[in-house]
Amino acid sequence: MVLFKTIAALRSHLEHQRNKGRTIGFVPTMGALHNGHSSLIRHSLEQGHYTVVSIYVNPTQFNDPVDLEKYPRPLSADLELLNQIGCNAVFLPGDSEIYPVEGVTTTEIDLQHLGDSLEAAFRPGHFEGVLQVMHRLLDIVNPDFLFMGQKDLQQLAVVRQLISEAGFTTRLVGLPIVREENGLARSSRNERLSASERKKAGLIYKTLLETSNASHKSSLTELKFSALERLEKAGLRPEYFEFVRSDNLRLVHSREEYDGPITIVTAVWVGDVRLIDNMEMA
Numbered sequence: 196m197v198l199f200k201t202i203a204a205l206r207s208h209l210e211h212q213r214n215k216g217r218t219i220g221f222v223p224t225m226g227a228l229h230n231g232h233s234s235l236i237r238h239s240l241e242q243g244h245y246t247v248v249s250i251y252v253n254p255t256q257f258n259d260p261v262d263l264e265k266y267p268r269p270l271s272a273d274l275e276l277l278n279q280i281g282c283n284a285v286f287l288p289g290d291s292e293i294y295p296v297e298g299v300t301t302t303e304i305d306l307q308h309l310g311d312s313l314e315a316a317f318r319p320g321h322f323e324g325v326l327q328v329m330h331r332l333l334d335i336v337n338p339d340f341l342f343m344g345q346k347d348l349q350q351l352a353v354v355r356q357l358i359s360e361a362g363f364t365t366r367l368v369g370l371p372i373v374r375e376e377n378g379l380a381r382s383s384r385n386e387r388l389s390a391s392e393r394k395k396a397g398l399i400y401k402t403l404l405e406t407s408n409a410s411h412k413s414s415l416t417e418l419k420f421s422a423l424e425r426l427e428k429a430g431l432r433p434e435y436f437e438f439v440r441s442d443n444l445r446l447v448h449s450r451e452e453y454d455g456p457i458t459i460v461t462a463v464w465v466g467d468v469r470l471i472d473n474m475e476m477a
């Protein structure tokens with residue numbers, strides 16, 4: 196496994212791999228790696244791509260300074276895991292590499308409803324930061340394939356739009372959510388939960404599952420309110436629990452409005468940690 200801290204060195208290494216006929220698979224991360232990340236990396240490796248993982252905690256996508264400060268950064272454990280998995284190259288840029296004083300373009304993409312609903316509504320500026328860093332990383336790595344998790348469903352849709360509008364030829368592949376034993380979606384932020392919070396957070400998955408299974412017994416409004424009530428009664432603090440069209444993430448309020456595939460999306464505070472999850476309805 197080769198480590199790079201500068202854009203120039205990484206670019207010339209990847210050029211060399213391309214000249215040898217390798218396709219490039221890219222997995223951008225913010226580190227504190229877990230099984231969710233490794234499933235993306237393994238997928239890329241299994242497809243035979245020369246696989247690059249970036250670890251960069253992007254400050255511009257954090258709307259909450261406390262969240263940024265508390266974000267875990269266990270770099271040596273991350274590198275050990277990447278080495279074990281058989282990752283080919285790791286990109287570890289500093290802030291000045293990603294955001295030099297001059298020369299970074301801001302990314303103006305019209306996100307439409309993705310820019311003001313769900314995560315965008317509760318985390319102002321978050322997707323602007325995601326667009327900025329992903330535009331930069333795609334410019335630097337120029338991968339053939341980009342692997343991202345469906346856990347961050349809205350992010351996936353935002354990056355899909357970036358790729359299409361900015362004219363990248365990269366193919367974006369969204370991969371399924373990896374969960375802990377009690378169903379809690381794996382997340383670097385889970386590390387900040389106490390043992391009892393972590394146990395309690397399994398209710399998010401249970402609620403999604405039961406809502407999904409009850410989908411033909413009640414209206415979407417009834418399902419939403421009983422899910423919110425259930426989470427709140429257990430001491431969790433849901434920010435939203437909504438139904439969206441699976442194809443474009445537009446909100447759906449009733450089945451009369453839309454009868455195609457629907458995904459349930461939610462954001463829930465457990466103590467001082469904000470978690471997101473989603474599930475396609477049965």
Ligand code: AMP
Binds near residue numbers: 232343347372381
């Ligand atoms: P992050 O380090 O949180 O920015 O995540 C890096 C990538 O890993 C993103 O594409 C995430 O969607 C993906 N990811 C994070 N958690 C999971 C998970 N539990 N299952 C699948 N992919 C995940």
